[in-house]
Amino acid sequence: MSVRTPDPEPSGEEPFGPPAGNVSNPAWLSEIELAESRRRLPMLYVEGVPVRLDGMGAVTEVGILLRATPLGEMTRTIVSGRVRYGETVRDALFRHLENDLGPMAFPLLPPQPAPFTVAEYFPLPGVSAFHDDRQHAVSLAYVVPVTGTCEPRQDALEVTWLTPEEACSDSLADEMEGGRGTLIRLALASVGALR
Amino acid sequence: MSVRTPDPEPSGEEPFGPPAGNVSNPAWLSEIELAESRRRLPMLYVEGVPVRLDGMGAVTEVGILLRATPLGEMTRTIVSGRVRYGETVRDALFRHLENDLGPMAFPLLPPQPAPFTVAEYFPLPGVSAFHDDRQHAVSLAYVVPVTGTCEPRQDALEVTWLTPEEACSDSLADEMEGGRGTLIRLALASVGALR
Amino acid sequence: MSVRTPDPEPSGEEPFGPPAGNVSNPAWLSEIELAESRRRLPMLYVEGVPVRLDGMGAVTEVGILLRATPLGEMTRTIVSGRVRYGETVRDALFRHLENDLGPMAFPLLPPQPAPFTVAEYFPLPGVSAFHDDRQHAVSLAYVVPVTGTCEPRQDALEVTWLTPEEACSDSLADEMEGGRGTLIRLALASVGALR
Amino acid sequence: MSVRTPDPEPSGEEPFGPPAGNVSNPAWLSEIELAESRRRLPMLYVEGVPVRLDGMGAVTEVGILLRATPLGEMTRTIVSGRVRYGETVRDALFRHLENDLGPMAFPLLPPQPAPFTVAEYFPLPGVSAFHDDRQHAVSLAYVVPVTGTCEPRQDALEVTWLTPEEACSDSLADEMEGGRGTLIRLALASVGALR
Numbered sequence: 001m002s003v004r005t006p007d008p009e010p011s012g013e014e015p016f017g018p019p020a021g022n023v024s025n026p027a028w029l030s031e032i033e034l035a036e037s038r039r040r041l042p043m044l045y046v047e048g049v050p051v052r053l054d055g056m057g058a059v060t061e062v063g064i065l066l067r068a069t070p071l072g073e074m075t076r077t078i079v080s081g082r083v084r085y086g087e088t089v090r091d092a093l094f095r096h097l098e099n100d101l102g103p104m105a106f107p108l109l110p111p112q113p114a115p116f117t118v119a120e121y122f123p124l125p126g127v128s129a130f131h132d133d134r135q136h137a138v139s140l141a142y143v144v145p146v147t148g149t150c151e152p153r154q155d156a157l158e159v160t161w162l163t164p165e166e167a168c169s170d171s172l173a174d175e176m177e178g179g180r181g182t183l184i185r186l187a188l189a190s191v192g193a194l195r
Numbered sequence: 196m197s198v199r200t201p202d203p204e205p206s207g208e209e210p211f212g213p214p215a216g217n218v219s220n221p222a223w224l225s226e227i228e229l230a231e232s233r234r235r236l237p238m239l240y241v242e243g244v245p246v247r248l249d250g251m252g253a254v255t256e257v258g259i260l261l262r263a264t265p266l267g268e269m270t271r272t273i274v275s276g277r278v279r280y281g282e283t284v285r286d287a288l289f290r291h292l293e294n295d296l297g298p299m300a301f302p303l304l305p306p307q308p309a310p311f312t313v314a315e316y317f318p319l320p321g322v323s324a325f326h327d328d329r330q331h332a333v334s335l336a337y338v339v340p341v342t343g344t345c346e347p348r349q350d351a352l353e354v355t356w357l358t359p360e361e362a363c364s365d366s367l368a369d370e371m372e373g374g375r376g377t378l379i380r381l382a383l384a385s386v387g388a389l390r
Numbered sequence: 391m392s393v394r395t396p397d398p399e400p401s402g403e404e405p406f407g408p409p410a411g412n413v414s415n416p417a418w419l420s421e422i423e424l425a426e427s428r429r430r431l432p433m434l435y436v437e438g439v440p441v442r443l444d445g446m447g448a449v450t451e452v453g454i455l456l457r458a459t460p461l462g463e464m465t466r467t468i469v470s471g472r473v474r475y476g477e478t479v480r481d482a483l484f485r486h487l488e489n490d491l492g493p494m495a496f497p498l499l500p501p502q503p504a505p506f507t508v509a510e511y512f513p514l515p516g517v518s519a520f521h522d523d524r525q526h527a528v529s530l531a532y533v534v535p536v537t538g539t540c541e542p543r544q545d546a547l548e549v550t551w552l553t554p555e556e557a558c559s560d561s562l563a564d565e566m567e568g569g570r571g572t573l574i575r576l577a578l579a580s581v582g583a584l585r
Numbered sequence: 586m587s588v589r590t591p592d593p594e595p596s597g598e599e600p601f602g603p604p605a606g607n608v609s610n611p612a613w614l615s616e617i618e619l620a621e622s623r624r625r626l627p628m629l630y631v632e633g634v635p636v637r638l639d640g641m642g643a644v645t646e647v648g649i650l651l652r653a654t655p656l657g658e659m660t661r662t663i664v665s666g667r668v669r670y671g672e673t674v675r676d677a678l679f680r681h682l683e684n685d686l687g688p689m690a691f692p693l694l695p696p697q698p699a700p701f702t703v704a705e706y707f708p709l710p711g712v713s714a715f716h717d718d719r720q721h722a723v724s725l726a727y728v729v730p731v732t733g734t735c736e737p738r739q740d741a742l743e744v745t746w747l748t749p750e751e752a753c754s755d756s757l758a759d760e761m762e763g764g765r766g767t768l769i770r771l772a773l774a775s776v777g778a779l780r
Contacts, residue, residue, distance in 0.1 A: 029625050037622055040614050042629045042668050044723055056285045057304025083627050085721055088705055088713070090251045108303065109252025111338060112311075113387040117582055118698045118725060120673055128673065129585055136670050138629055140703060143306060182585050189579030192308040192507055195519055195572050224430050232427055235419050237473050239432045239528055278432050280526055283510055283518070312777055313503045313530060315478055323478070324780055331475050333434055335508060377780050384774030387702055390714055390767050446675045447694025480641045498693065499642025501728060502701075503777040533696060582698040 029085075038135040045139035046093040047119065047180075048079035049187040050101060050146045052161065059143075059193045062167035062184065063150065064176075065100060066158040074157075076175045078183065080139065089113070089140060097144060101159065102151030107144045115140040116190035119183055130179040143187050164193040224280075233330040240334035241288040242314065242375075243274035244382040245296060245341045247356065254338075254388045257362035257379065258345065259371075260295060261353040269352075271370045273378065275334065284308070284335060292339060295351045301343030310335040311385035314378055325374040338382050359388040419475075428525040435529035436483040437509065437570075438469035439577040440491060440536045442551065449533075449583045452557035452574065453540065454566075455490060456548040464547075466565045468573065470529065479503070479530060487534060491549065492541030497534045505530040506580035509573055520569040533577050554583040614670075623720040630724035631678040632704065632765075633664035634772040635686060635731045637746065644728075644778045647752035647769065648735065649761075650685060651743040659742075661760045663768065665724065674698070674725060682729060686744065687736035692729045700725040701775035704768055715764040728772050749778040 029037065037043075050063030065077050081096035083089060090109060097107045119139040121132035130139075150159040166172065168188055173181025188194040224232065232238075245258030260272050276291035278284060285304060292302045314334040316327035325334075345354040361367065363383055368376025383389040419427065427433075440453030455467050471486035473479060480499060487497045509529040511522035520529075540549040556562065558578055563571025578584040614622065622628075635648035650662050666681035668674060675694060682692045704724040706717035715724075735744040751757065753773055758766025773779040 033625070037626055040618070040670050041622055041626060042670055042672075044627045044629050051306065053304075053306055056289055057306050058285065059306050083723065085625050085627055086707070087627075089703060089723065090253065094251055108340075109248075111246065111248055111252050111254050111340065111386040113703045114385075114699055114701060115703070116307075116699060117579075118674060118700070122671070129582075138668065138674065145303075145306065185584055186579045186582070189507075189576045189584065190309075191306040192519075192576070194575055194579065228430070232431055235423070235475050236427055236431060237434045237475055237477075239434050278528065280430050280432055281512070282432075284508060284528065308508045309504055309506060310508070311504060312774075313479060313505070317476070324777075333473065333479065380779055381774045381777070384702075384771045384779065387714075387771070389770055389774065441696065443694075443696055446679055447696050448675065449696050480643065484641055498730075499638075501636065501638055501642050501644050501730065501776040504775075506697075535693075535696065580699075581696040 041136075043135050043137045044083040045080060045121075045137045046083055046089055046096060047139045047141040047183065048093055048097055048107070048144040049141065049184060050079060050097075050105070050107070050144055050150070050159070051187075051191070053145045059164060059188070059191045061161040062164060062188070063101075063146065063159045063161055064167065064172070064184075065152065065156045066160060067156050067177075075177045076160075076172065077177050077180055079144070080180075082137075093142060093144070097146075099154055100152060100156045101146060102149075102153050104148045105146045105150045106148035107146045109144060110142055115142050117141050117183070117186045119179075121178060128179075129182045132178050141183055141187065143191055164188050165195070168194055236331075238330050238332045239278040240275060240316075240332045241278055241284055241291060242334045242336040242378065243288055243292050243302070243339040244336065244379060245274060245292075245300070245302070245339055245345070245354070246382075246386070248340045254359060254383070254386045256356040257359060257383070258296075258341065258354045258356055259362065259367070259379075260347065260351045261355060262351050264350075270372045271355075271367065272372050272375055274339070277332075288337060288339070292341075294349055295347060296341060296354065297344070297346030297348050299343045300341045300345045303340045303342060305337055305339065310337050312336050312378070312381045314374075316373060323374075324377045327373050336378055336382065338386055359383050360390070363389055431526075433525050433527045434473040435470060435511075435527045436473055436479055436486060437529045437531040437573065438483055438487050438497070438534040439531065439574060440469060440487075440495070440497070440534055440540070440549070441577075441581070443535045449554060449578070449581045451551040452554060452578070453491075453536065453549045453551055454557065454562070454574075455542065455546045456550060457546050465567045466550075466562065467567050467570055469534070470570075472527075483532060483534070487536075489544055490542060490546045491536060492539070492543050494538045495536045495540045496538035497536045499534060500532055505532050507531050507573070507576045509569075511568060518569075519572045522568050531573055531577065533581055554578050555585070558584055626721075628720050628722045629668040630665060630706075630722045631668055631674055631681060632724045632726040632768065633678055633682055633692070633729040634726065634769060635664060635682075635690070635692070635729055635735070635744070636772075636776070638730045644749060644773070644776045646746040647749060647773070648686075648731065648744045648746055649752065649757070649769075650737065650741045651745060652741050660762045661745075661757065661765075662762050663765055664729070667722075678727060678729070682731075684739055685737060685741045686731060687734070687738050689733045690731045690735045691733035692731045694729060695727055700727050702726050702768070702771045704764075706763060713764075714767045717763050726768055726772065728776055749773050750780070753779055 051059045052061040054060050079100045083092040119130045120128045121130040121137040125131040246254045247256040249255050274291050274295045278287040314325045315323045316325040316332040320326040441449045442451040444450050469486050469490045473482040509520045510518045511520040511527040515521040636644045637646040639645050664681050664685045668677040704715045705713045706715040706722040710716040
């Protein structure tokens with residue numbers, strides 16, 4: 001299975017992005033240049049584990065995305081994407097949440113800049129708990145409460161809400177790409193919802 | 196100035212508290228017994244630093260309480276109170292937020308059980324950054340976004356909303372009881388809003 | 391099985407403790423008074439998960455204590471004990487580490503005051519992941535690297551060093567008292583060593 | 586003043602770096618290519634605030650580096666450097682600690698992967714508390730106890746050990762490059778050593 005860190009943004013959405021035909025903006029990366037950089041530099045990512053909270057702040061559900069790969073395979077994942085040049089981590093996280101969960105999800109971004117963990121994806125499996133056959137990506141991972149309605153966009157087909165117990169199960173972990181079953185367990189541990 | 200960790204709850208509000216005249220419930224502490232225990236055991240407290248967030252989760256304002264002491268002095272503080280026997284930390288934090296900010300504050304309790312810091316209040320000043328002439332109290336401190344309208348109750352007279360810069364100022368720290376100026380700085384540091 | 395949060399200190403070891411026969415020191419609790427308070431106030435605890443690190447700071451092993459209960463049953467646990475009146479959290483953690491691991495363990499106390507989680511032990515099972523049939527205890531839990539040799543003292547019989555994988559196993563969790571299998575998983579998650 | 590995030594590594598030290606004359610290794614970046622990427626992608630950095638601890642784990646001193654810029658100006662900073670392709674965050678932090686503090690510093694890398702904060706350096710001042718006129722850098726910042734002797738190497742001239750109070754002073758912050766006075770305050774807040 002092709003297992004990778006998603007990069008859902010078309011190049012035309014780059015912040016301060018080029019008008020059509022512009023190739024001279026130095027902050028803009030062509031697809032070819034981005035592919036080149038991916039083989040030479042660690043890529044900075046943000047990841048969000050969507051959760052539902054009860055009135056006392058306790059996590060009751062975890063949102064897992066069902067995604068279709070370019071090859072038509074189904075895989076489960078969380079909100080994940082690259083931080084662009086000139087973009088804050090917070091803005092990148094919000095952008096990817098909106099891309100994957102739709103404009104009515106109303107995510108509550110955490111006030112803390114520190115992630116609950118740093119997930120390191122290497123092209124070679126086994127270096128860490130996470131891998132991505134396409135690149136070396138370093139991801140800042142956050143638990144993000146969502147209060148609205150999720151309408152997945154882009155290549156995310158569906159958001160499934162699971163209990164913390166279901167979200168930590170081995171069977172779910174097996175379906176998740178790149179080792180993100182581990183990331184969900186670490187997320188649930190950070191909110192005291194792992195048993 | 197009488198500087199102390201507030202204990203706003205009347206004994207009649209104890210969870211599973213006694214009906215009037217009941218003195219046999221072992222989970223209930225009379226005022227005298229509570230005073231005794233205060234000289235012999237560390238008391239467990241929770242504290243909440245109320246904040247307002249912008250749409251991206253960044254802290255824009257900090258809520259500081261103006262409180263009248265029993266002697267009629269004015270002092271500035273944050274939400275603070277004891278955890279009762281049988282009560283969860285989360286429930287205690289919610290109860291004190293509601294007591295101090297009113298029922299329409301709509302606080303968003305953090306999903307994480309870990310506090311941003313543990314503040315240790317000793318009767319003797321100088322042991323730590325915090326002191327309370329009445330007791331040894333250990334406080335789990337949380338940053339709590341509030342989304343509604345604050346109408347202080349009990350002995351809290353007013354909630355003043357300050358910018359992070361104002362909330363970190365030396366002049367505010369001088370007005371705050373028990374060393375809580377330091378606690379506000381640690382809170383703002385945890386959300387990246389301290390300069 | 392009698393499942394409880396250990397309280398290994400004899401009353402004579404209380405800090406600023408009484409000389410023999412002194413019953414008037416208000417900071418001193420008799421066994422009877424401590425038992426009374428246990429039914430009326432949450433007790434503040436500290437817990438330490440001993441770990442071995444490799445040269446890069448990654449956790450390679452977790453130290454689990456084998457303890458004999460007063461009834462002669464064997465149970466597995468971690469370093470755990472009460473914070474005394476007038477004692478800092480740091481001092482309490484160090485004291486219990488030395489009591490349970492011996493004077494040559496050379497623990498490296500973490501510089502951060504914030505615990506990786508707050509474990510709430512209730513007398514009634516099911517309120518949280520943790521329970522203690524004797525009391526309501528709230529525990530600040532820390533991961534503590536140890537660099538020396540562990541020689542368990544008091545009622546701790548042995549320290550067993552397990553890999554992170556072994557320490558997270560269901561079979562170990564079943565042997566651990568009061569839900570501390572969960573605490574070990576949360577500890578390992580905080581250091582990125584949970585899969 | 587030229588204010589920037591240091592990049593002390595000569596290209597020849599790249600991991601899996603090229604033998605002399607090799608220009609075809611795709612994981613290797615020439616100086617020109619690195620300069621290009623700096624204008625198009627956020628660069629991933631690690632930063633370490635060296636500290637001395639007392640026997641109980643409390644921070645007693647903070648190590649500040651005196652560095653000479655290429656133009657011969659003196660500036661104060663902390664340990665800081667880029668994460669290379671294929672390198673773990675932990676390895677990068679260790680490498681930069683050794684580069685800046687020498688081989689006898691014996692740093693104790695923290696077991697937790699989560700940094701105490703994420704510092705975002707933008708070319709344009711004012712976007713965040715941090716800036717770097719050369720690039721968009723996102724830095725994972727850690728407090729790192731050191732137990733040995735520091736002998737600065739490369740362009741770090743000297744390590745000065747300051748008390749937490751001195752390290753938080755406005756006068757020191759004015760001497761520090763890129764807003765790192767704020768980073769030191771956030772570091773000290775995370776260990777409870779900020780007043």
